[in-house]
Amino acid sequence: MRKKFIHTYVSVDCTVLGxxxxxxxxxxxxxxxxxxxxKLPGSLIYDDEDVNDAASRVLFELTGIKKMxxxxxxxxxxxxxxxxxxxxxxxxVEYQPNINRLITVAYLSIIRIGKKLNAISxxxxxxxxxxxxxxxxxxDHNEIITESLKEIRQWVELEPAVVxxxxxxxxxxxxxxxxxxxxxxxxxxxxxxxxxMQQLPYIEKMDEKxxxxxxxxxxxxxxxxxxxxxxxxxx
Amino acid sequence: MRKKFIHTYVSVDCTVLGxxxxxxxxxxxxxxxxxxxxKLPGSLIYDDEDVNDAASRVLFELTGIKKMxxxxxxxxxxxxxxxxxxxxxxxxVEYQPNINRLITVAYLSIIRIGKKLNAISxxxxxxxxxxxxxxxxxxDHNEIITESLKEIRQWVELEPAVVxxxxxxxxxxxxxxxxxxxxxxxxxxxxxxxxxMQQLPYIEKMDEKxxxxxxxxxxxxxxxxxxxxxxxxxx
Numbered sequence: 001m002r003k004k005f006i007h008t009y010v011s012v013d014c015t016v017l018g019x020x021x022x023x024x025x026x027x028x029x030x031x032x033x034x035x036x037x038x039k040l041p042g043s044l045i046y047d048d049e050d051v052n053d054a055a056s057r058v059l060f061e062l063t064g065i066k067k068m069x070x071x072x073x074x075x076x077x078x079x080x081x082x083x084x085x086x087x088x089x090x091x092x093v094e095y096q097p098n099i100n101r102l103i104t105v106a107y108l109s110i111i112r113i114g115k116k117l118n119a120i121s122x123x124x125x126x127x128x129x130x131x132x133x134x135x136x137x138x139x140d141h142n143e144i145i146t147e148s149l150k151e152i153r154q155w156v157e158l159e160p161a162v163v164x165x166x167x168x169x170x171x172x173x174x175x176x177x178x179x180x181x182x183x184x185x186x187x188x189x190x191x192x193x194x195x196x197m198q199q200l201p202y203i204e205k206m207d208e209k210x211x212x213x214x215x216x217x218x219x220x221x222x223x224x225x226x227x228x229x230x231x232x233x234x235x
Numbered sequence: 236m237r238k239k240f241i242h243t244y245v246s247v248d249c250t251v252l253g254x255x256x257x258x259x260x261x262x263x264x265x266x267x268x269x270x271x272x273x274k275l276p277g278s279l280i281y282d283d284e285d286v287n288d289a290a291s292r293v294l295f296e297l298t299g300i301k302k303m304x305x306x307x308x309x310x311x312x313x314x315x316x317x318x319x320x321x322x323x324x325x326x327x328v329e330y331q332p333n334i335n336r337l338i339t340v341a342y343l344s345i346i347r348i349g350k351k352l353n354a355i356s357x358x359x360x361x362x363x364x365x366x367x368x369x370x371x372x373x374x375d376h377n378e379i380i381t382e383s384l385k386e387i388r389q390w391v392e393l394e395p396a397v398v399x400x401x402x403x404x405x406x407x408x409x410x411x412x413x414x415x416x417x418x419x420x421x422x423x424x425x426x427x428x429x430x431x432m433q434q435l436p437y438i439e440k441m442d443e444k445x446x447x448x449x450x451x452x453x454x455x456x457x458x459x460x461x462x463x464x465x466x467x468x469x470x
Contacts, residue, residue, distance in 0.1 A: 004282040005330065010241050010312065010338065047239040051312040051338070075310050075340045077245070077286040095240065103245065103286070105310045158392055 006077075008101040012055045013042035013141065014062065014070070015106065015148035018113035018128060019166040021175060024182040025113060025128040026145060027062070031090065031138060033125075038134075040141045041123055042104065044095055055107045062126065063111065064118025070107045073151040074144075077103040081140045090138065106144045108151050110166055131182075152183055164223035170206060172218040173197050197221075202228035241312075243336040247290045248277035248376065249297065249305070250341065250383035253348035254401040256410060258365040259417040260348060261380060262297070264358050266325065266373060273369075275376045276358055277339065279330055290342045297361065298346065299353025305342045308386040309379075312338040316375045325373065341379045343386050345401055366417075387418055399458035405441060407453040408432050432456075437463035 016027040028038040041062045045054035052072065059068045082091065082102040091099045119126055134145065156162050163183075167175055177193045197203060202224045210217040251262040263273040276297045280289035287307065294303045317326065317337040326334045354361055369380065391397050398418075402410055412428045432438060438456045445452040 005279045006245050006282050006284070008243060008245060010243060010245075044240045045312070047241050047336075048314055049241070049312075050314065051310050072309060074307060075286050077280070077284075077340075079283055079285065101282075105312075154389075154393055158389060 006101060006103075008077075008103050009044055009099050010051065011042050011044045011102060011104040012051055012058060013040045013076075013104050013106050013144055014055060014058050014109060015040060015145055016059070016062070016109045016111055017148070017152060017166070018111055019179050019182065020113050020128070020130070022178060023130040023132070024149075024179075025130050026134065026148075027111070028127050028129050028134075028137075029062070029123050030125050030127070037138070038127060038129065039138050040144060041126075044099075044102075051105045055105070058123075059107075059109060061121045062117070062119055062123045063115075064120065065111075068109050068111070070109050071151065071155060073106055073108050074147055075103060075105050076140055076144060078140065084139075087138050102139075104139075104144075106148065108148050108155070110152075110162060112166065112168065114168070149183075149185070156183060161223070161225070161228050164203075167223075170208070170220040170222050172210060172220060174218060176221075201230075241336060241338075243312075243338050244279055244334050245286065246277050246279045246337060246339040247286055247293060248275045248311075248339050248341050248379055249290060249293050249344060250275060250380055251294070251297070251344045251346055252383070252387060252401070253346055253363060254414050254417065255348050255363070255365070257413060258367070259384075259414075260363040260365050261369065261383075262346070263362050263364050263369075263372075264297070265360050265362070268360075272373070273362060273364065274373050275379060276361075279337075286340045290340070293358075294342075294344060296356045297352070297354055297358045298350075299355060300346075303344050303346070305344050306386065306390060308341055308343050309382055310338060310340050311375055311379060313375065319374075322373050337374075339374075339379075341383065343383050343390070345387075345397060347401065347403065349403070384418075384420070391418060396458070396460070396463050399438075402458075405443070405455040405457050407445060407455060409453060411456075436465075 018025045018027065027041065029041045031037040031039045041058055043054060043058050045051060055070050059070060060066055082088065113128060117126060131145065134142065136142065163176065163179060166179060173194055176197060177188060177190055181188050203221045204224050206220040206222055208220045253260045253262065262276065264276045266272040266274045276293055278289060278293050280286060290305050294305060295301055317323065348363060352361060366380070369377065371377065398411065398414060401414060408429055411432060412423060412425055416423050437459045439459050441455040441457055443455045
């Protein structure tokens with residue numbers, strides 16, 4: 001029998017990462033109104049849209065921010081990714097019946113957790129969930145999140161400045177250290193890390209210490225973007 | 236009027252880069268048998284395939300190599316990417332009529348140009364074309380190639396070893412220099428480059444010089460993969 005070509009609907013799914021000072025978190029939305037179940041924010045794409053436009057639309061509806069940095073990282077197209085009964089039923093109600101096949105293009109964005117989100121439309125209720133507390137999500141959303149963590153590592157290696165977009169404007173070294181441990185999912189020696197940070201020409205010690213902390217107050221630092229741009233690798 | 240969701244066919248397109256000692260080349264195939272017109276090797280994906288499987292299939296049919304390294308780099312989904320009359324006609328004949336919409340997922344691979352290809356099936360006749368000599372290709376294949384050049388830069392920054400997979404087993408520094416100039420599309424100072432190369436712990440000077448060259452014979456070098464793996468950045 002002659003093989004059939006795929007004829008499919010297409011969606012985008014957005015993984016938005018934040019850092020709460022201790023752990024990497026991901027921004028999820030409710031599967032349905034008042035539902036306990038969560039999912040990645042996403043949408044089927046319209047006939048007149050490119051995938052990148054659809055991702056921008058979802059991110060805008062989710063955060064109220066226009067033109068968030070979005071990094072397209074992978075197309076998920078496994079033949080059975082939307083074949084579970086519960087997922088088919090959800091598609092029936094949320095979109096339309098007979099969505100027999102659905103591929104998705106996944107995007108990665110980052111945002112400071114403290115930033116106020118002005119969600120519009122269906123993404124009114126957003127939830128930050130620490131990566132290691134995420135339970136079963138619909139479709140292959142768990143796999144997409146796993147892959148997004150590989151992508152954030154690549155992104156940080158290409159553009160170390162990404163790390164500082166996850167941190168508060170003023171930060172202490174132990175926060176940067178914790179964030180790197182989270183991103184690389186491993187213990188990193190704090191003394192060596194401190195030394196490395198001190199040598200970075202694009203972070204600057206401020207004239208300000210932590211206050212009201214239980215441990216010895218640490219100095220605050222800030223990221224100097226103009227210095228950073230000077231030091232970018234340019235062959 | 237309610238907006239329609241996209242319902243589309245999906246293809247993969249493979250950009251395979253090689254280096255001829257002077258210039259980056261890309262591996263193209265004939266649009267039709269005996270045709271002068273060229274295109275990227277690709278295929279619609281079958282109903283039972285994931286996109287990654289389809290790319291592996293195309294690369295195998297193109298080169299005879301199983302499990303070539305393939306880097307998925309972007310989904311191209313512009314609503315008008317397959318709307319030119321000539322492209323619609325070609326789809327009619329090559330695949331089936333009424334392919335009204337087509338998105339593609341693009342892959343990047345690299346290969347040594349000297350390597351013998353054992354193409355099977357429809358990709359019998361392959362052509363290496365220097366990047367800067369590529370003329371008008373069907374669909375958005377020119378745009379895909381432009382984006383593949385951005386991707387090779389990211390890949391090289393993440394994994395410098397990629398450069399050595401494009402070079403012969405034994406190479407001279409001026410070849411590496413030329414290849415970097417091609418990848419970054421800019422002039423790179425040769426003296427500084429020589430110095431940097433000498434310092435790399437994972438390339439080793441061989442006990443062998445070029446022969447029969449018009450200029451002063453240069454020493455050959457080789458890439459030491461085990462040394463390289465030791466020096467990979469591991470936080």
